[in-house]
Amino acid sequence: MSDDEIPEFMPTYGVAEKIAEGVRRLTARNGGPLTFRGTNCYLLGEHEVTVIDPGPDDESHVSDLLAAVGAPIRRIVVTHDHADHAGAARRLSELTGAEVIGAAPSPARPFYTPDRVLADGDTVATEPGGLRAIATPGHTANHLCYDLADSGLLFSGDHVMGWSTSVVVPPDGRMADYMASLDRLAAIGPRTYLPGHGDEVIDGLARVAELKRHREAREAAILRALDGGDRTVEDIVAAVYIGLDPSLAAAAALSVAAHADWLEERGLVRKVADRLSRL
The missing domain is CATH 3.60.15.10 (Ribonuclease Z/Hydroxyacylglutathione hydrolase-like)
Structure with a gap:
């Protein structure tokens, strides 16, 4: 935001x-x-x-x-x-x-x-x-x-x-x-x-729906970032969070890591060491 x-x-x-x-x-x-x-x-x-x-x-x-x-x-x-x-x-x-x-x-x-x-x-x-x-x-x-x-x-x-x-x-x-x-x-x-x-x-219901759309869009952006090959979390933050305030970089990296965990749980990405790749 x-x-x-x-x-x-x-x-x-x-x-x-x-x-x-x-x-x-x-x-x-x-x-x-x-x-x-x-x-x-x-x-x-x-x-x-x-x-x-x-x-x-x-x-x-x-x-x-x-x-x-x-x-x-x-x-x-x-x-x-x-x-x-x-x-x-x-x-x-x-x-x-x-x-x-x-x-x-x-x-x-x-x-x-x-x-x-x-x-x-x-x-x-x-x-x-x-x-x-x-x-x-x-x-x-x-x-x-x-x-x-x-x-x-x-x-x-x-x-x-x-x-x-x-x-x-x-x-x-x-x-x-x-x-x-x-x-x-x-x-x-x-x-x-x-x-x-x-x-x-x-309007709490509208905000909940907005947050769901935001997270789904973020997940899609992460998958697109992985289409070109494996990436680190830092690579994905740079590709997805354009114009990010540097003070929020650590928080963005944590959110990407949380998305990556969920994607891995569903068999959509693989994590090896500090790198992610799309399955």
Whole structure:
């Protein structure tokens, strides 16, 4: 996505902005090439608060969050255990006594130690309504989205965002899982998605369909790049990602690797050492 295609989204840092009845959004000050304007932390409830994705373990951000809530924090719900989403979970729990609930822990990220792990379909009671966990692996193996009962809102973490596609990083992330999880969300029906980065996605179904087309087109481009002979991942990135911002080259290489894994699983390419060839 080029700069002129990135949706306008300029949060007021330090301020919890009302998104819907009983739902506010506080954006962390950790903007960057992979986080856009920063990680969105969602605050559910007015009298007792549930925090969805507390954000990075940064003192100024935690201070912003505590100042914004305006009521006791009872629970901290996590979509996945990347540091920009779950980094502050334990610190915030220690400061407030709130339970940490959500995605399963990963040995690769020991800073995240939930008190309760949610399985697909489990529900967490919050002041605005029940949050139903939806297993959506792909970006990470443990990724969960959350459907807020009777609201038409779905908290989509890093699985579906409006400003960019998700990075799928093997082996924790799998492209086959990512695509299947898009189908899973589509089957739920119309929702407004509240993502981990960027503004809300009003037509969630349209965005899911767009993401599927994007991934299918990327796969086709990778196969075309292999038509002329074997290639390294770096060769494919250069051929497919024309005009890529150099700061995103590593992320592009990871996505190509994830596509290559999925293509190999389906018997369409062969990987030998660091080279790929079409079968």
